[in-house]
């Protein structure tokens with residue numbers, strides 16, 4: 603059995619999973635090569651592999667997903683975005699995964715690149731359209747993105763929740779955008795429950811290990827950074843290592859609270875960095 607939603611449903615303890623990026627340069631390839639064996643030893647339930655929304659990582663995402671499946675003990679979940687693609691291209695990508703025995707897809711709309719630029723339109727406007735397409739192509743376990751604080755494009759939180767509920771009705775599970783206040787996640791679950799949805803929602807955890815990166819990613823995702831998180835990072839001082847340690851501590855505290863109140867597991871945004879992820883996993887007693 604390699605369908606993640608089924609593994610989560612049957613797991614007697616919280617799951618621990620990770621997100622990886624396909625490398626974009628020889629240096630980032632070397633970083634991933636170093637990190638992968640260390641991360642594998644944590645026995646993550648699965649790893650999701652990101653996709654460049656403009657299609658820029660089409661082959662690299664595919665190759666990394668297949669390599670993880672073939673050469674490691676970790677189950678891969680392939681991210682795929684509707685942005686920039688024709689329906690026929692998305693079908694080809696999904697068929698190729700199906701034929702290679704890949705069982706888990708994270709269906710997304712996509713975002714503009716972190717370093718600026720715009721999001722090209724695809725033929726399918728929303729992630730829910732990709733969920734429908736993936737269902738037609740194969741017997742995938744399909745995950746979708748959830749935004750605890752609401753998606754920045756949404757007119758209001760209630761509308762976003764209704765859209766998410768419709769998407770999750772068709773999908774098998776969700777993984778959230780990162781956030782720093784446990785209450786946002788609990789409110790999301792309450793709202794979904796009210797809308798009749800009880801599928802697993804894994805909280806996405808990002809250790810805030812650099813103030814600059816954090817501000818940039820929060821701006822893009824719409825995640826609010828509470829003053830006390832910013833202050834803790836500034837109080838850690840100038841040393842990158844001290845800031846990293848404070849970030850790990852923040853991630854562990856948040857994860858503990860989420861797990862204590864029933865989150866089915868934790869999904870860590872690793873940024874392809876092993877040491878931070880190992881410390882979070884061990885700190886939670888999950889590795």
Ligand code: FAD
Pocket residue numbers: 651652653654655656681682683709710711712713714727728729730746747748749753754755756761762763765766769777778779780806
């Ligand atoms: P959608 O579900 O399409 O929602 C986008 C907006 O449209 C929301 O405001 C929603 O309320 C609204 N909406 C949804 N359905 C409808 C509808 N039927 N009618 C009208 N409005 C609707 N980006 C990447 O480029 N590559 C990645 O690999 C990647 N991985 C991610 C992983 C996770 C876990 C998360 C949380 C995000 C990830 N993202 C990634 C970012 C994601 O692509 C963006 O957040 C994007 O802006 C929205 O994606 P979505 O799938 O939630 O879109």
